[in-house]
Amino acid sequence: MANEQKGSSGTSILSLPTEVLSEVLARFASSSSTDLFRAKLCCKLFYEVSDADNIYQQVSLDKFEIVPWQKNHKVSRFLEKCRESKNPEALYRKGVVDFFTDKHEDSALECVEEAANSGHADAAYALGIIYIFVGGDELKRKGMRLLKKSRILKGRVKLCRDNLLALLRMIWVKNPVFLNPTPICCAMTHERKTSSWPMDADEVEESTCEGYACDEEIGAICAALPYG
Ligand SMILES: [Zn+2]
CATH class of the missing domain: 1.25.40 (Serine Threonine Protein Phosphatase 5, Tetratricopeptide repeat)
Known part of the structure; x- marks a missing residue:
């Protein structure tokens, strides 16, 4: 499938620099902590990146x-x-x-x-x-x-x-x-x-x-x- 081909050509989200990735996760986290916790469970990289200060600084506490x-x-x-x-x-x-x-x-x-x-x-x-x-x-x-x-x-x-x-x-x-x-x-x-x-x-x-x-x-x- 087209998406898979794109993924294998090296532009996967996992290849982003960790600062960029943590910024992306922080955006998710600022609107919903649930999204953050889901992302955390998704893979080891997300789990590690989601421990960054900027994510704790922005995460929504609505829940x-x-x-x-x-x-x-x-x-x-x-x-x-x-x-x-x-x-x-x-x-x-x-x-x-x-x-x-x-x-x-x-x-x-x-x-x-x-x-x-x-x-x-x-x-x-x-x-x-x-x-x-x-x-x-x-x-x-x-x-x-x-x-x-x-x-x-x-x-x-x-x-x-x-x-x-x-x-x-x-x-x-x-x-x-x-x-x-x-x-x-x-x-x-x-x-x-x-x-x-x-x-x-x-x-x-x-x-x-x-x-x-x-x-x-x-x-x-x-x-x-x-x-x-
Ligand atoms: Zn007065």
């Missing part, structure tokens, strides 16, 4: 539960490798789950920051919320800027809020910083105005206030939090 009901060593190891290879979704999941359940707070925050820096919108949203909760003035302002000004979140705030809430419904929120939310972004936004025009401070149109919008964001998250 994996965000919070697994049962601990599975193989899955844990796989997700760990994804995080080591800087897979943004893997970093986001681990970071948010750990942070809100009050485990390894520092490394959890680093995971979320790393995911957000690589352009993961859900991570950027979660990071904005976390900064506002834990921050002193400067970090709170950074959180407000993230929620209201970042390009990654433009037009996606509602979607990201829904995604974060869906994730938080699967865990018990134990981190004490989330237990007593106090809306303060609005007040912070008007600090300077308050000192120059104390009389006008109360008359600010809240619907246009970025701080107020952030407080509402915080309120929406807190209202939906399951506390354990």
Whole structure:
């Protein structure tokens, strides 16, 4: 058959340089982990190539539960490798789950920051919320800027809020910083105005206030939090 003749003339996929092959597999993996695992079983070369960092970095985690009901060593190891290879979704999941359940707070925050820096919108949203909760003035302002000004979140705030809430419904929120939310972004936004025009401070149109919008964001998250 024509295909077989072509194969025997030396242009088979197996003769591609391994970097090219791993790039091809990474593309498959980014849309479906199932395709990656199938390719892995297909031959020894694929099996070896599929262990490359760029594949773990891009592989889709859609088929994996965000919070697994049962601990599975193989899955844990796989997700760990994804995080080591800087897979943004893997970093986001681990970071948010750990942070809100009050485990390894520092490394959890680093995971979320790393995911957000690589352009993961859900991570950027979660990071904005976390900064506002834990921050002193400067970090709170950074959180407000993230929620209201970042390009990654433009037009996606509602979607990201829904995604974060869906994730938080699967865990018990134990981190004490989330237990007593106090809306303060609005007040912070008007600090300077308050000192120059104390009389006008109360008359600010809240619907246009970025701080107020952030407080509402915080309120929406807190209202939906399951506390354990
Ligand atoms: Zn305000």
